[in-house]
Amino acid sequence: MNLTKQHLFTPLIAVGLLLLSGCVSDRLNLGEQSQRSIFSAKGSSYKVGKPYKINGQWYYPAEDYDYSEVGTASWYGEDFHAKYTANGEVYNMNTLTAAHRTLPLPSIVRVTNLENGRSLVLRVNDRGPFAKNRIIDISKRGAQLLGFQNQGTAKVRVEIMEDESKELKEAILNKTETKLALQEPVRTNNTIPLRKTSTGNSGQYFVQAGAFSSREVADNLTNKLTRFGTISTTPADVNGNRYYRVRMGPYTCEADAKKALAQIENFGVAGAAVIKD
Numbered sequence: 001m002n003l004t005k006q007h008l009f010t011p012l013i014a015v016g017l018l019l020l021s022g023c024v025s026d027r028l029n030l031g032e033q034s035q036r037s038i039f040s041a042k043g044s045s046y047k048v049g050k051p052y053k054i055n056g057q058w059y060y061p062a063e064d065y066d067y068s069e070v071g072t073a074s075w076y077g078e079d080f081h082a083k084y085t086a087n088g089e090v091y092n093m094n095t096l097t098a099a100h101r102t103l104p105l106p107s108i109v110r111v112t113n114l115e116n117g118r119s120l121v122l123r124v125n126d127r128g129p130f131a132k133n134r135i136i137d138i139s140k141r142g143a144q145l146l147g148f149q150n151q152g153t154a155k156v157r158v159e160i161m162e163d164e165s166k167e168l169k170e171a172i173l174n175k176t177e178t179k180l181a182l183q184e185p186v187r188t189n190n191t192i193p194l195r196k197t198s199t200g201n202s203g204q205y206f207v208q209a210g211a212f213s214s215r216e217v218a219d220n221l222t223n224k225l226t227r228f229g230t231i232s233t234t235p236a237d238v239n240g241n242r243y244y245r246v247r248m249g250p251y252t253c254e255a256d257a258k259k260a261l262a263q264i265e266n267f268g269v270a271g272a273a274v275i276k277d
Contacts, residue, residue, distance in 0.1 A: 044125065045088050046172045048104050054130045061102045065162040071135035073111065073156040075143035076128075085126035092139070099126035099137040100158075106172070108164040111136065112157045113146045117224065119268045120146050121161065123168075145266050204250035205257035209264055209272045211236070211243045218244035221269075228263050250277075 049061040077093040085091050087105035098109065103124050112119040122142055129137040136158050140149065148154035170176075209225060212218045218233045225231050231248045248264070251257040257274045264272055 044106060044172055046104070046106070046169050047087050049086075049127075057130075059101045061104070063104050064102070065160055065165065067103060067160040068157065069135050070114070070155070070157045072133050072153050073113075073136045073138055073143075073146075073148070073158075074129055074131065074134050074153050075138045075140055075149065077140035087125055089125050091126065094141045095139060096120065096122050096142050096145075097126065097139045098122040098124050098142060099128035100124045100135075101127060101130070103160060104165065104169065106168060108161040108168060109136075110159045110161055111138065111142070111146065112159075113148060114155045114157060116147045116154075118146050120266070121164075121268075204252065204277055205254050206247045206249035206251070206275050206277065207257055207261045207264065207272055208275050209246040209248065209269050211245045213241065213243055215244050218246050221246050225264055225267070225269070228267070229260055 048063060051058055051060045053059075076099070080091050081093045083091055085097075085099075085105075091097070098111070100107075100109070103109070105127075106123050106125045108121060109124055110119060110121050120142060122138065126137070129135075134153070136156065138146065143149040146154065146156075209231075210218070210221055212221075215233070222231050222233045225246070225248065229248055230250075231246065234245050234247065236243050236245050248260050249257060251260065254274065254276075261272055261274055
């Protein structure tokens with residue numbers, strides 16, 4: 001967003017959502033699209049910036065890798081779409097980016113919506129917001145995934161991801177490629193092997209979110225994912241060891257299972273997979 005203009009909250013226009021039902025194969029893979037858009041360094045430059053003054057207040061950009069703050073998030077969309085960001089990129093409201101007043105551009109942050117528990121990793125590539133009591137401005141797509149697009153703002157925690165931010169910085173400065181995970185993964189230590197889905201039409205499909213040696217850890221993940229559909233924790237013995245599998249489903253077709261997989265991947269679960277029984 002242009003620093004010469006005050007960024008004020010724009011009243012929201014209701015957005016109709018198209019709800020898909022049945023077994024469809026032509027769908028958007030949110031995880032794949034988001035990963036490409038967040039971490040592509042093409043056309044990007046790295047900058048911290050000098051202190052600047054907006055509406056009588058001074059801001060001091062810095063490489064603060066201990067940054068963690070709770071406050072109000074807002075989002076920006078059509079009014080800034082296709083315009084240049086503060087580090088020279090072209091803003092795309094449909095990718096997972098954000099504006100921050102002082103963090104390096106770009107840097108990687110994890111934003112958690114404290115009102116619904118959703119968490120998302122975003123790439124900061126712009127300056128703002130400058131409206132009162134707001135600590136981050138998120139792209140339209142980010143606001144959708146974090147669940148506050150319609151209400152406009154949400155109470156969030158913003159934390160910089162030090163290792164990922166430094167890796168992205170080095171990739172830009174050295175003009176090299178970098179591969180970073182979309183989300184900070186839900187740790188799935190001691191996972192049991194998964195059977196990948198086949199192309200046949202018989203049987204039932206499941207999304208295995210993880211498998212754990214601790215029943216408590218498995219139950220905690222199950223409780224977090226209940227909002228996405230039918231989910232259960234079931235024991236499984238492998239090579240004399242007891243594991244607890246967290247599975248969503250069953251689904252009668254692979255497309256529905258993959259849709260559920262994309263939902264929990266965007267929620268922050270890494271290592272999940274579609275399987276077939």
